[in-house]
Amino acid sequence: MALKITVIGTGYLGATHAAAMAELGFEVLGLDVVPEKIEMLRRGEVPMYEPGLEELLRRHVAGFEGSTGRLRFTTSYEEAGAFGEVHFVCVNTPQKHGEYACDMSYVESAFSSLAPHLDRPALVVGKSTVPVGSAARLARLLAAQAPAGEAAELAWNPEFLREGFAVDDTLHPDRIVVGVASERAEALLREIYATPVGEGSPFVVMDYPTAELVKTAANSFLATKISFINAMAEVCEAADGDVVKLAEAIGHDERIGKKFLRAGVGFGGGCLPKDIRAFMARAGELGADQALTFLREVDSINMRRRGHMVELTRDAVGGTFLGKRVAVLGATFKPDSDDVRDSPALNVAGQIHLQGGQVTVYDPKGMANARRLFPTLGYADSALEAVRGADAVLHLTEWREFRELDPAVLGEAVTARRILDGRNALDPELWRKAGWTYRALGRPKA
Numbered sequence: 001m002a003l004k005i006t007v008i009g010t011g012y013l014g015a016t017h018a019a020a021m022a023e024l025g026f027e028v029l030g031l032d033v034v035p036e037k038i039e040m041l042r043r044g045e046v047p048m049y050e051p052g053l054e055e056l057l058r059r060h061v062a063g064f065e066g067s068t069g070r071l072r073f074t075t076s077y078e079e080a081g082a083f084g085e086v087h088f089v090c091v092n093t094p095q096k097h098g099e100y101a102c103d104m105s106y107v108e109s110a111f112s113s114l115a116p117h118l119d120r121p122a123l124v125v126g127k128s129t130v131p132v133g134s135a136a137r138l139a140r141l142l143a144a145q146a147p148a149g150e151a152a153e154l155a156w157n158p159e160f161l162r163e164g165f166a167v168d169d170t171l172h173p174d175r176i177v178v179g180v181a182s183e184r185a186e187a188l189l190r191e192i193y194a195t196p197v198g199e200g201s202p203f204v205v206m207d208y209p210t211a212e213l214v215k216t217a218a219n220s221f222l223a224t225k226i227s228f229i230n231a232m233a234e235v236c237e238a239a240d241g242d243v244v245k246l247a248e249a250i251g252h253d254e255r256i257g258k259k260f261l262r263a264g265v266g267f268g269g270g271c272l273p274k275d276i277r278a279f280m281a282r283a284g285e286l287g288a289d290q291a292l293t294f295l296r297e298v299d300s301i302n303m304r305r306r307g308h309m310v311e312l313t314r315d316a317v318g319g320t321f322l323g324k325r326v327a328v329l330g331a332t333f334k335p336d337s338d339d340v341r342d343s344p345a346l347n348v349a350g351q352i353h354l355q356g357g358q359v360t361v362y363d364p365k366g367m368a369n370a371r372r373l374f375p376t377l378g379y380a381d382s383a384l385e386a387v388r389g390a391d392a393v394l395h396l397t398e399w400r401e402f403r404e405l406d407p408a409v410l411g412e413a414v415t416a417r418r419i420l421d422g423r424n425a426l427d428p429e430l431w432r433k434a435g436w437t438y439r440a441l442g443r444p445k446a
């Protein structure tokens, strides 16, 4: 009999994890407390844009012609408790309002809703990103609240998937990290991940606190790498150097590596910014705040880039945004996603709007989410429509569609041929040849 797995929380992480578990051959029940989300998933629709996820889902959702039927959805914790032998908790832990710490209320509520329904041996596996120390506390809570007592065990198994590559990262992870307190938990997790481990994914076993820390350490390192190159961009701007060349050259050193050295408007999204802040807050509680004060600098370098992009644009249009039209290409925090959480692109668009500029935004997939978050900005249905009459065009999310734009065609639509590349992803020569003034963060003027 295939192992029965529940996945609690069906956002980016949970929906992907549920479909991936079905793909690996398990019987899966996905749970969410939002009935509309569950209705969509039952229809084989994904509540967000994630390449390949809808296909994967439809291959397994019960009721679809030709599907394996291994994947079902519910809003009932009672059903989840009765169904599963292993329960993955995939709810989100956003930043708390007005504080650096993360909001654990969804995690708390998932655990306390599930626990009373665990009346036989079960393994609960936390995947959410949580402050170190949470797992030990939640393990005690489970044992106390589950009718099965100590037989309701906990493991921590952080997730490293990237939006835009979620399906591939879940099915072929570059490592599987498990924090466990028993051999039984380790054995169950080895069974679940046998396929990727068989294909070569390293399986790293450790205690709870280390597993929790691996996740925040990895995201902090990535954020630091991005802010490092953005700090170099600031120096390049002051010294008339070229940060793109600099990144290419230092990236040849294998110890440094080329990845995550793309200078620009910096990192955003639902993970990196809030994770480094929650990590600082937690270190403070543990009396280790000095160890992470550098993350404050990482954060401020990152936020400074957004402001700098606004200044560069204001200079380009003659010192004031009043009466100026600015086109913003990109609204999501990264390409191949519809996620606009803490998006540098929308932040820049919003600042320009507040300074009196007329902003028109276009994004291939993020329009609906952007409109909800920033209803006062202007929106257009295509890049060409967005740039019509613009005094400056800003490239703020590096969608492939934008790299393929024809500068000559766009040039006909704008008022002034000015492009500011906030992602260092366009080809300056191509734009300059078509008569555009091309400016980018961390690069010489011409």
Ligand code: UGA
Binding pocket: 129, 159, 160, 161, 162, 163, 164, 219, 222, 226, 259, 260, 261, 262, 263, 264, 265, 266, 267, 268, 269, 270, 271, 272, 333, 334
């Ligand atoms: C990040 C991590 O990369 C994942 O490993 C992790 O699992 C995930 O957070 C999470 O905690 O759930 P994600 O938020 O999808 O994944 O996005 P990234 O690909 O890390 O990009 C984050 C931001 O950094 C984006 O705004 C991107 O545009 C920016 N970035 C990335 C740069 O500005 N420069 C770079 O060189 C790379």
